[in-house]
Amino acid sequence: GESVGLHLPTLSVQEGDNSIINCAYSNSASDYFIWYKQESGKGPQFIIDIRSNMDKRQGQRVTVLLNKTVKHLSLQIAATQPGDSAVYFCAETFGGQGGKLIFGQGTELSVKP
């Protein structure tokens, strides 16, 4: 079936470095993508989203890149901090169904001080 997947289950970075978390999706009809952060014991927290008519969107310290040609999504975190340690999920949806999300496996980001 169609699913969203992540390339790496874990990622370890040094504090202050930039982090890049990757995601591959399979449904070319997907038109809306979201990155969520989930800390231990908490629900997923919205980080940033992007629509399929864009290829880049920037937030505060985060940037999402969308490459529709290869169905690839990435999340870049600048100057990674210990508070960024969490599991990051990408999610996709289509047909204007923002809450009906298909989630990837998640990447656990560990930030070393």
Next chain:
Amino acid sequence: ETGVTQTPRHLVMGMTNKKSLKCEQHLGHNAMYWYKQSAKKPLELMFVYSLEERVENNSVPSRFSPECPNSSHLFLHLHTLQPEDSALYLCASSQGQGATEAFFGQGTRLTVV
């Protein structure tokens, strides 16, 4: 806090028990969702409610019974569960089902013994 509140945070129940999970959203949204998050697996969509009507049941067993009495509240009634139903149950809400992000609650950690 995300504006979506779930209770209880933790629940242990026997296979013959009946219990209910509660979700309340304070965001004025009109669509609500139940997701299941098992260990080592992606979040799985269970149910979708829009304007208090169930619009999707994602092949969920009948031992899970949702209820949406109004646009702010969502329940998940549980009966005769199995140990494999142990998971984190997450409620989310969004403004309509359109391409806007879903906001998640903290989840209820359910253990079936």
